Amino acid sequence: MLSARFKPWHVALFLGKYAWLTARRRPVLVHFEVTLRCNAGCSFCDYWKTDASARASELKSFADAARFFNPMLVTFTGGEPLLRRDLESIVAEVDRAIALKYVTLITHGGMLTADRAESLWNAGVHQFNISLDYLDERHDLARGIPGLGAKIMAAIPAMRARGIDNIRFNTVIKNDNLDQIVPIVLRARELGVGVNFSVYTDAKNGNRDYLLSGEPERELADVVRQLLDIKRRRRGVITNSDYYLEQIPRYVGGEMREPCRSGIRTIHIDPTGRHSTAGVTVTRAARWERRGGSGAVGPARGTAGAQTL
Ligand SMILES: C[S@@+](CC[C@H](N)C(=O)[O-])C[C@H]1O[C@@H](n2cnc3c(N)ncnc32)[C@H](O)[C@@H]1O
Numbered sequence: 001m002l003s004a005r006f007k008p009w010h011v012a013l014f015l016g017k018y019a020w021l022t023a024r025r026r027p028v029l030v031h032f033e034v035t036l037r038c039n040a041g042c043s044f045c046d047y048w049k050t051d052a053s054a055r056a057s058e059l060k061s062f063a064d065a066a067r068f069f070n071p072m073l074v075t076f077t078g079g080e081p082l083l084r085r086d087l088e089s090i091v092a093e094v095d096r097a098i099a100l101k102y103v104t105l106i107t108h109g110g111m112l113t114a115d116r117a118e119s120l121w122n123a124g125v126h127q128f129n130i131s132l133d134y135l136d137e138r139h140d141l142a143r144g145i146p147g148l149g150a151k152i153m154a155a156i157p158a159m160r161a162r163g164i165d166n167i168r169f170n171t172v173i174k175n176d177n178l179d180q181i182v183p184i185v186l187r188a189r190e191l192g193v194g195v196n197f198s199v200y201t202d203a204k205n206g207n208r209d210y211l212l213s214g215e216p217e218r219e220l221a222d223v224v225r226q227l228l229d230i231k232r233r234r235r236g237v238i239t240n241s242d243y244y245l246e247q248i249p250r251y252v253g254g255e256m257r258e259p260c261r262s263g264i265r266t267i268h269i270d271p272t273g274r275h276s277t278a279g280v281t282v283t284r285a286a287r288w289e290r291r292g293g294s295g296a297v298g299p300a301r302g303t304a305g306a307q308t309l
């Protein structure tokens with residue numbers, strides 16, 4: 001389920017760039033956390049507690065870092081990235097800074113109108129990932145945004161009507177939404193969008209309430225079996241690899257640290273330009289830090305589960 005903006009010959013170009021980045025031990029994916037501020041109120045993530053005054057220290061442009069790392073994959077995230085009124089110019093500058101890239105925006109969707117989505121699409125976003133963990137009222141409650149689920153469901157057809165053909169749900173599998181996983185896939189199929197699953201972690205703020213260990217493990221294994229079965233029958237809706245899905249029960253059972261090792265080729269750039277990475281092989285990150293980031297000084301920000309070079 002790739003955007004029609006990409007043609008089959010782009011695959012060869014991306015493979016070439018991937019090989020080039022790998023040979024130079026550079027990050028493949030750079031996450032730009034354009035703000036840590038957020039207007040939600042999730043109990044599993046503390047970004048919304050960021051003081052409004054943090055706005056003053058947010059970079060106006062991430063183009064320097066984009067040019068420096070020259071990654072293949074770029075994600076704009078946060079906090080809530082749509083709180084940045086200048087997000088279009090941030091995206092457009094990064095778009096101009098990197099010749100070959102695939103750009104994703106992750107949002108809770110509470111402020112995602114068709115107009116805003118279209119201007120971000122025109123600025124250079126190739127894929128919209130909208131967080132959705134429940135189809136019922138639990139989603140609004142979990143995010144602390146009344147009417148959020150309904151807003152997302154209304155925004156998607158409006159975006160598609162504007163020609164935005166690459167939308168995915170970002171769904172975190174937790175102990176209290178196992179009943180929602182297959183229905184979310186079915187809803188995604190109806191709406192003509194994809195679903196990307198990840199697994200709940202307490203590494204963000206220490207909240208263990210949603211961890212998938214203990215009793216839900218059996219139910220989880222059954223849900224994963226159903227997802228693999230759906231994937232076999234209908235390719236393109238669930239965007240995770242079979243391998244990732246197959247590893248989820250092993251990860252939850254404590255047999256491995258994470259269901260995929262993509263983190264070792266990933267860099268996070270925070271709103272002030274400091275970096276953190278879960279990987280230790282990305283030598284370019286150390287050079288970025290020695291350079292002082294994008295105007296930032298001091299040590300790189302360490303995140304839970306991430307190792308700072
Ligand atoms: C930190 S949010 C930033 C973007 C935006 N505010 C949002 O929620 O979509 C990025 C993604 O991380 C997910 N997330 C937040 N807390 C998490 C946790 N404790 N475990 C796993 N995923 C989490 C969110 O659901 C979202 O899809």
Ligand code: SF4
Binds near residue numbers: 041048
């Ligand atoms: S998960 Fe997203 S919406 Fe929730 S507090 Fe964190 S940044 Fe905000």
